[in-house]
Amino acid sequence: MTHDADVIRDTTSGASLTEQATRELLVELLRDFHARGWVSGTGGGICGPADDGGLLLAPTGVHKERVRPDEFFTIDPGDGRVLSSPANEALRPSECNSIFCLTHRRRGAWSVVHSHGLSAILAGDVAGDAGDDHLVIRDLEMLKGLPGVSNEDVHLVPVIRNTPREPELVEQLTAVFSDPRFESAYAVIVRDHGAYIWGDDVWAAKRHTEVYHFLFEATVARRDRHKEDRA
Amino acid sequence: MTHDADVIRDTTSGASLTEQATRELLVELLRDFHARGWVSGTGGGICGPADDGGLLLAPTGVHKERVRPDEFFTIDPGDGRVLSSPANEALRPSECNSIFCLTHRRRGAWSVVHSHGLSAILAGDVAGDAGDDHLVIRDLEMLKGLPGVSNEDVHLVPVIRNTPREPELVEQLTAVFSDPRFESAYAVIVRDHGAYIWGDDVWAAKRHTEVYHFLFEATVARRDRHKEDRA
Amino acid sequence: MTHDADVIRDTTSGASLTEQATRELLVELLRDFHARGWVSGTGGGICGPADDGGLLLAPTGVHKERVRPDEFFTIDPGDGRVLSSPANEALRPSECNSIFCLTHRRRGAWSVVHSHGLSAILAGDVAGDAGDDHLVIRDLEMLKGLPGVSNEDVHLVPVIRNTPREPELVEQLTAVFSDPRFESAYAVIVRDHGAYIWGDDVWAAKRHTEVYHFLFEATVARRDRHKEDRA
Amino acid sequence: MTHDADVIRDTTSGASLTEQATRELLVELLRDFHARGWVSGTGGGICGPADDGGLLLAPTGVHKERVRPDEFFTIDPGDGRVLSSPANEALRPSECNSIFCLTHRRRGAWSVVHSHGLSAILAGDVAGDAGDDHLVIRDLEMLKGLPGVSNEDVHLVPVIRNTPREPELVEQLTAVFSDPRFESAYAVIVRDHGAYIWGDDVWAAKRHTEVYHFLFEATVARRDRHKEDRA
Numbered sequence A, B, C, D: 001m002t003h004d005a006d007v008i009r010d011t012t013s014g015a016s017l018t019e020q021a022t023r024e025l026l027v028e029l030l031r032d033f034h035a036r037g038w039v040s041g042t043g044g045g046i047c048g049p050a051d052d053g054g055l056l057l058a059p060t061g062v063h064k065e066r067v068r069p070d071e072f073f074t075i076d077p078g079d080g081r082v083l084s085s086p087a088n089e090a091l092r093p094s095e096c097n098s099i100f101c102l103t104h105r106r107r108g109a110w111s112v113v114h115s116h117g118l119s120a121i122l123a124g125d126v127a128g129d130a131g132d133d134h135l136v137i138r139d140l141e142m143l144k145g146l147p148g149v150s151n152e153d154v155h156l157v158p159v160i161r162n163t164p165r166e167p168e169l170v171e172q173l174t175a176v177f178s179d180p181r182f183e184s185a186y187a188v189i190v191r192d193h194g195a196y197i198w199g200d201d202v203w204a205a206k207r208h209t210e211v212y213h214f215l216f217e218a219t220v221a222r223r224d225r226h227k228e229d230r231a
Helices: A019-035 A097-107 A118-129 A141-145 A166-177 A202-221 A223-230 B019-035 B097-107 B118-129 B141-145 B166-177 B202-221 B223-230 C019-035 C097-107 C118-129 C141-145 C166-177 C202-221 C223-230 D019-035 D097-107 D118-129 D141-145 D166-177 D202-221 D223-230
Strands: A045-049 A055-057 A073-075 A082-084 A111-115 A134-137 A155-160 A187-190 A194-199 B045-049 B055-057 B073-075 B082-084 B111-115 B134-137 B155-160 B187-190 B194-199 C045-049 C055-057 C073-075 C082-084 C111-115 C134-137 C155-160 C187-190 C194-199 D045-049 D055-057 D073-075 D082-084 D111-115 D134-137 D155-160 D187-190 D194-199
Touching (some): A019 A045, A019 A055, A019 A111, A019 A202, A055 A097, A097 A111, A097 A166, A097 A194, A111 A202, A118 A134, A118 A155, A118 A187, A118 A202, A118 B202, A155 A166, A166 A187, A202 A223, A202 D118, B019 B045, B019 B055, B019 B111, B045 B202, B055 B097, B073 B097, B097 B111, B097 B166, B097 B194, B111 B202, B118 B134, B118 B187, B118 B202, B134 B202, B141 B202, B155 B166, B166 B187, B194 B202, C019 C045, C019 C111, C019 C202, C045 C202, C055 C097, C097 C111, C097 C166, C097 C194, C111 C202, C118 C187, C118 C194, C118 C202, C118 D202, C134 C202, C141 C202, C155 C166, C166 C187, C194 C202, D019 D045, D019 D055, D045 D202, D055 D097, D097 D111, D097 D166, D097 D194, D111 D202, D118 D134, D118 D155, D118 D187, D118 D194, D118 D202, D134 D202, D141 D202, D155 D166, D166 D187
Parallel strands (some): A155 A187, B155 B187, C155 C187, D155 D187
Antiparallel strands (some): A045 A055, A045 A111, A055 A073, A073 A082, A134 A155, B055 B073, B073 B082, B134 B155, C045 C055, C073 C082, C111 C194, C134 C155, D045 D055, D045 D111, D073 D082, D111 D194, D134 D155
């Protein structure tokens, strides 16, 4: 994919993005994630912080690489209530709404990415084949891309079962957020489905999204290695 | 691939695209599909609705990523007759003509994509290795990208044999469209060849094209898993 | 990769490109092939027809995605003699020179692509593992992208041994061009190295380059299938 | 990815780039490497020559595809001391600093790329599985992309163990640079981490980066072949 001259940049200055810059960055990331196969077929989603303490939420059922900056909903992260809607009345808020709000409340995340990447599904298979409710990630420098995680850690990512509708994932997700094994995880894998990946702000969520997809791909590529460890 | 600022957008407003916008969208999709390897080597094709009740049909034998908006034929979807031709007299209508028309008549599709993607071929191999006339797709959230299909369904995609010329596929395709097992399928795999994928309009065909390629890739990646299920 | 609005187009009108358009097309194809990994690390090359009956030849040892239209040599296809050189005196003609000329004389090719694509190397391994001096390609619709080849043909691509210097390949290549088994091939695989792929003009060479890389990838992906056929 | 019309070009004229052109080229390469997955998740890095005899060093912890030409540090290659810093006070020099300086002093490299590419990690696994402290690369034409290396050479790339912090790699790296087996290597693989790849100037480092990733991918794809050789 291409990054043209006026992409939203990471100033790393600690200064917050304006809401308009956040909307433009979310749009840019959706285009980039679509090119990488993480939000294809109108699947996947993203949210980020609005100026008024709300969450900007992408619409559902649309081709994600074509969302415009003025097409986000603003929702109340406390209860998922829609605070403002885009002018286009055909748009509906993403089904991820309740999950994004839960992740915000339990993890303080102001940005969550919902990926439909194949590597997340195959990583869920690796966990399932091992009979585990989590994916074991270790021996990878890229773990240092996650706050508080070192490359010597054995990092556990929770894996939950898929459900017919996304809001039905909330119960399992609630249990995951209370499980001390998963305190350092910034992602949850949903079997046969994809992953939710979050961060304090959009830059962190973007970094963690790249980091986890790399970790998933590496762990899938090393699948046989880990089987041998076990045997 | 890149999506620049003025790509044709999904308004999701229910408003129809003008014919000129349809021509531009078809051209954009051919570029995108070429970058993904789905219409390489001048292979593959696409059609979409014209204003006069006809079907816009891409020319055959040309580099698909270079087709221009003024280079489509208009054909009568009832009998495949050419209603209007592009000014460039060297162009010939796609061999997909008869198949696109059949799909329109039997499925009401106003847009059909003919993919030469490798994942469609390898998915056909998975079906063939199992001795089946169809590919079994299941346990994947992405199934919900197809109208009326849930992620709990066992989705069957018909697989037909390749023939020397594309119009010769019509007989098998006619049988497939009458087979109650395949009523919810929006695609047919042609062994050693690729797939036909359709939708009510161009946006639906584009979504289904992304969805099915994802489903093909996932099912191929999980090939051994399914073998074990069978054993 | 991206194809912007003013890429060189395939008019399919039979009209020849001007030399300047040929130079621009060769430059565009080198960029595209580099993005696909076929001419990385300054490897690979391309030639096309000049106005004066010569062959335009890309320089050697340069980053192929950065070659400019004014940086081609013109060589005499009869003997490889340099007829004209680019203004930049640091440039040297490609080592492919003698092979391109031989291919022109024996096959009438006015355009030859030298690919360093990994799929060509792995396809050469498939042939070598079978103890053959050729790759067997069959059961693939994409074969129809080659003139005179049908999807029912068993298509043989010659595979020759690599040598320390490219001109040393000429002897093996001469034998290949006289071998009746390979009359319908538009490519030669060089083991551990890549492939030479040609066509009557630049459009044909571009189409065959895409076709053969697809055929190589498919044959490598089906490697085990073919082993079983043999056993 | 795309290369637009005004990318920094390889003049191959032997003329040095100005420092400003070097900064722009480093920025372009970071964008390109990010698109290829070699510097994702804010990982990886690069350095190149400054006008004053210093090394331009990319900042740490930032999204590498968004670094601007004015955001490099200049360091003293003798001792790693920061000679000048970018205006943005939030930026910190890369942790690669000490390794880049060591590589400069021991190998005369004016440009070093630190890749987090998955193929480098998997290549390290191949070496580890064989019980070796190096990767064996052979039978690949692409070896000729390295100065002084022929396609008949058996090329050894040292593989060192990963450490919690990058500066701790210096001890192993010092040993590697004194090991006569590795005199012709322009790369060091760090297990579970990635690779350092260098060249006399930025063009050479760019070429070697493409060459080694190709060699890593090919060697990983041929992993079973090499196992059989050993058995």
